[in-house]
Amino acid sequence: MRIEDYALIGDMQTAALVGRDGSVDWLCLPRFDSPACFAALLDAPEAGRWLLAPAGGGACTSRRYRPDTLILETVWERDGGAVRVLDLMPPRGEAPDVVRIVQGLRGRVEMRTELLLRFGYGHDVPWLRHDGGELAAIAGPDAAWLRTPVELRPDEDAHRTTGAFTVTEGEEVPFVLTWQQSWLPRPAPVDARASLKDAERAWKDWMRRCRYGGGYADAVRTSLVTLKALTYAPTGGLVAAATTSLPEDLGGSRNWDYRYCWLRDASFTLQALMSAGYDAEARAWRDWLLRAAAGHPADLQIMYTVEGARRIPEWTADWLSGYEDSPPVRVGNAATGQLQLDVYGETLDCLHLARRCGLAVDEEAWDLQNGLMSYLEGAWRSPDNGLWETRGPRRNFVHSKVLAWVAADRMIQAVETLSLEGPADRWRALRDEIHDDVCAHGYDQDRNTFTQYYGSAGLDASLLLIPRLGFLPAGDPRVKGTVEAVRRELVEDGLVLRYRPEKERVDGLPGREGTFLACSFWLADALAMEGREDEARELFERLLSLRNDVGLLAEEYDTSRSRQVGNFPQAFSHVSVVNTAGALAGRHPGTRTP
Ligand SMILES: OC[C@H]1O[C@H](O[C@H]2O[C@H](CO)[C@@H](O)[C@H](O)[C@H]2O)[C@H](O)[C@@H](O)[C@@H]1O
Numbered sequence: 001m002r003i004e005d006y007a008l009i010g011d012m013q014t015a016a017l018v019g020r021d022g023s024v025d026w027l028c029l030p031r032f033d034s035p036a037c038f039a040a041l042l043d044a045p046e047a048g049r050w051l052l053a054p055a056g057g058g059a060c061t062s063r064r065y066r067p068d069t070l071i072l073e074t075v076w077e078r079d080g081g082a083v084r085v086l087d088l089m090p091p092r093g094e095a096p097d098v099v100r101i102v103q104g105l106r107g108r109v110e111m112r113t114e115l116l117l118r119f120g121y122g123h124d125v126p127w128l129r130h131d132g133g134e135l136a137a138i139a140g141p142d143a144a145w146l147r148t149p150v151e152l153r154p155d156e157d158a159h160r161t162t163g164a165f166t167v168t169e170g171e172e173v174p175f176v177l178t179w180q181q182s183w184l185p186r187p188a189p190v191d192a193r194a195s196l197k198d199a200e201r202a203w204k205d206w207m208r209r210c211r212y213g214g215g216y217a218d219a220v221r222t223s224l225v226t227l228k229a230l231t232y233a234p235t236g237g238l239v240a241a242a243t244t245s246l247p248e249d250l251g252g253s254r255n256w257d258y259r260y261c262w263l264r265d266a267s268f269t270l271q272a273l274m275s276a277g278y279d280a281e282a283r284a285w286r287d288w289l290l291r292a293a294a295g296h297p298a299d300l301q302i303m304y305t306v307e308g309a310r311r312i313p314e315w316t317a318d319w320l321s322g323y324e325d326s327p328p329v330r331v332g333n334a335a336t337g338q339l340q341l342d343v344y345g346e347t348l349d350c351l352h353l354a355r356r357c358g359l360a361v362d363e364e365a366w367d368l369q370n371g372l373m374s375y376l377e378g379a380w381r382s383p384d385n386g387l388w389e390t391r392g393p394r395r396n397f398v399h400s401k402v403l404a405w406v407a408a409d410r411m412i413q414a415v416e417t418l419s420l421e422g423p424a425d426r427w428r429a430l431r432d433e434i435h436d437d438v439c440a441h442g443y444d445q446d447r448n449t450f451t452q453y454y455g456s457a458g459l460d461a462s463l464l465l466i467p468r469l470g471f472l473p474a475g476d477p478r479v480k481g482t483v484e485a486v487r488r489e490l491v492e493d494g495l496v497l498r499y500r501p502e503k504e505r506v507d508g509l510p511g512r513e514g515t516f517l518a519c520s521f522w523l524a525d526a527l528a529m530e531g532r533e534d535e536a537r538e539l540f541e542r543l544l545s546l547r548n549d550v551g552l553l554a555e556e557y558d559t560s561r562s563r564q565v566g567n568f569p570q571a572f573s574h575v576s577v578v579n580t581a582g583a584l585a586g587r588h589p590g591t592r593t594p
Contacts, residue, residue: 001025003246003323003564004548006041007063007072008226011089011096012233015242017041017568018072018087020060022053029142029179030096032232032239032306033259037142037179039122042245042329043320045114046158047122052085052100052175054078055110055164065550068221069203070229071196072550081107083167090195091202092233095187099195100175104167113152113175115161117144121317121331128161130154135161136186143182147189148175211277212578214585219544222551223574224276227269230571232306236284237261237292238269239306241555241567247326248556248566252511255326257333258555258567260312262303263289263343264387267350269571272578274357282354289347290364297368297375302340302389303333312336338385339394344376345403345410349469352410355418366420373411373422377430380404381437386453387462388498392508395453398442399462402471405434409470435471439478448481458503459489461496461519464526474529483526493559494542496520514556514565517543521576528583540580553577 006017006025014034016027025040036042040049053060054076061082063074072087082105089098102111115135117126119142126139130153135146146152150163150173167173174192206228212220230239244257266285273281292308293300301310316328348369355361386397408431415424441454452460463482467474474480490497495515501507520543528536547553548564553573555566 003554003568004552005059006552006568007065007087007548007550008229008242008552008569009070009072009087009089009098010229010242011092012229012231013092014089014096015229016089016098017242018074020063020074021057022051022060022074022076022085024050024087024098026243027098028259029144032230032242033257035120036122037117037119037144039118039320040116041243042317042323043122045116046118047320048116048118049114050098050100050116050177051112051114052102053112054083055112063550065222065225066200068207068225069200070225071199071203075105076109078109081105081109081169083109083111086196088196088199090190090199093187093190095178095180097179097190097195098177099190099192100177101192101196102167102173102175104169104171106169108166108168111165111167111173113148113150113163115146115177116159121320121329123317123319125159128154128156128159130161138182141182142179143186144177144179145186145189146175146177149173150175209277212275212582214581216540216544216577216581216584219547219551220276220578220581223577224273224278226552226569226574227273227571227578228281230269230569231281232261235291235307236281236288237304237306237308238266238285238571240265240572241570243567244331245326245329246323246554246565246567248513249326249511250324250558250561250563250565251326252513253326253328254509254511254513255322255328255330256335256567257314257330258570260303260305260333261288261292261308263300264302264340264346265571265575267343267346268575270350271353272575274353275582276578279354279357279359282357282359286351286354286359286362286365289351290368293368293372297371298379300343300372300375301336302338302343303336310336334391335385335389338389339382340387340389341376341380341382341384341400342387342397342403344372345406348372348407348410352414355414361418361420366414369411369414370422373407373427376404376407380434388460388507390507392506395456395506396441397453397460398438398450399460399465401434401438401442402466402469405431405438405471406469408434438471443478447485448478449485450478450482452499452506456506458499458506459485460499461486461490461516461522462498464496464519464522467529468522468525474526474531479526480530483523483530486523490519491523494539495557495559496523514558516556517546517553517570518555518572518576520557521573521580524580525583528580533584536580537584540584543580544577
């Protein structure tokens with residue numbers, strides 16, 4: 001399946017990907033970053049999957065989410081009849097469940113199910129016990145049960161379970177898969193119908209809180225649901241995407257694990273959610289941050305687990321061949337230990353915005369902000385790995401310095417407008433110093449553009465954020481020059497690359513990558529801010545057209561193959577849908593009138 005052939009279901013603790021062929025090919029239990037029990041996404045079906053589809057196989061005729069929910073409806077029209085499968089993960093009760101309900105729509109359709117549970121990222125083959133429509137599977141720490149009225153059959157050789165049945169018009173056949181740690185008693189089974197109702201109610205209640213009132217409302221609502229689905233409800237942490245190792249370069253090795261909370265991605269996500277009125281999520285994330293960042297500000301990490309833990313060692317699951325033969329499959333992320341100075345600015349920007357939106361002034365949060373700012377005062381001159389997490393030598397990335405300016409600016413604003421206490425004069429001097437430094441060393445007069453890093457001949461799409469962050473106005477000739485330079489040098493078939501990896505081999509990695517969707521939205525934002533609304537709208541609509549049939553976007557787009565690439569669905573991309581729609585409605589991205 002292509003990446004865009006998948007849809008997401010989830011229960012705000014983990015998520016699964018369901019293909020257009022009715023196969024659940026990715027599911028990590030019990031948490032986003034737990035080992036997968038279905039990993040066919042990154043190998044063959046033998047790495048674990050759950051198929052539920054007409055016996056003849058093949059892709060569905062159509063599918064959609066029930067409006068304002070993450071309940072997936074997949075329809076197959078066949079000669080003798082039509083069938084719909086509802087897929088969902090109900091709000092988490094005692095244990096995680098995947099509920100699948102087959103509904104006969106017309107005539108008769110022969111159906112088939114095939115379940116291969118492979119715990120430990122496709123590695124661990126469980127013992128299976130069948131009892132009529134009941135299956136129990138167990139391997140090491142994992143146990144799972146499948147309940148259905150359909151007679152299930154073991155295929156002992158292949159360690160798989162199959163079932164065949166016919167569904168006629170008006171008939172409904174439920175399947176419920178439940179997971180639990182193997183040493184605990186089996187959880188009480190959930191009722192498929194009742195959990196469908198619970199899930200629908202929970203999603204609709206959440207969407208009712210939405211205050212977004214601009215254009216492109218359907219796209220924005222789908223993206224908000226996706227962002228909420230990437231939130232780990234027990235702690236308020238937000239993952240960057242639901243997957244690991246979907247390649248940025250098909251056949252290449254730019255494959256990373258995104259099932260963690262990046263302060264950068266989470267700050268962006270929160271800004272989008274707050275702009276739509278979701279203040280409770282902002283509070284939950286602020287509290288998550290206070291717990292995760294506790295300790296010395298110099299020890300702040302750029303990412304944590306959803307629980308706020310610090311250790312995320314990177315290793316490769318060598319038994320998996322990778323998506324479309326793109327090894328390695330990485331688990332964990334070595335970028336954890338990198339120095340990325342921009343996260344201080346993004347975090348302080350987000351906390352400031354949260355306060356402006358009415359989040360109560362909290363002493364602990366202000367202490368944290370002061371601590372982060374003091375650290376940055378001493379550290380902002382250091383070269384770092386930058387927001388793209390380059391694995392080459394550290395550089396003086398212009399974006400990192402601009403975000404140091406943002407950090408000082410938002411702290412000054414907090415003192416000036418929210419009457420918080422702090423050394424505003426010292427911060428004002430620092431803000432001016434950083435501004436002068438960036439304009440002197442990060443701007444190339446001959447080419448009339450800011451550069452990727454001090455002294456670099458290369459460009460970087462993150463420079464498009466300069467006007468939106470308030471570092472310089474959109475009408476400044478240096479900003480306009482940068483926008484034009486990005487269009488000239490980084491645009492491929494109308495979409496924007498983050499940078500040219502081949503140039504100066506800045507990221508220290510082999511191969512190339514697709515155009516980066518968030519950066520393409522940033523170009524639309526920059527054009528809108530410059531008053532070039534028609535061009536901005538045209539680009540935005542092109543980007544919306546790249547979403548799959550259920551409105552989802554991966555991290556990147558390969559223009560030569562016309563395919564989505566990279567992890568999926570990606571928060572960065574969906575944040576950008578919300579922000580750019582807001583920008584076109586006249587609101588600057590990431591802001592909300594307090
Ligand atoms: O491309 C190299 C890097 O790719 C990942 O980082 C990217 O994803 C992060 C999460 O969305 C995002 O915060 C960052 O800006 C992106 O560059 C990967 O996590 C890195 O390990 C890798 O070096």
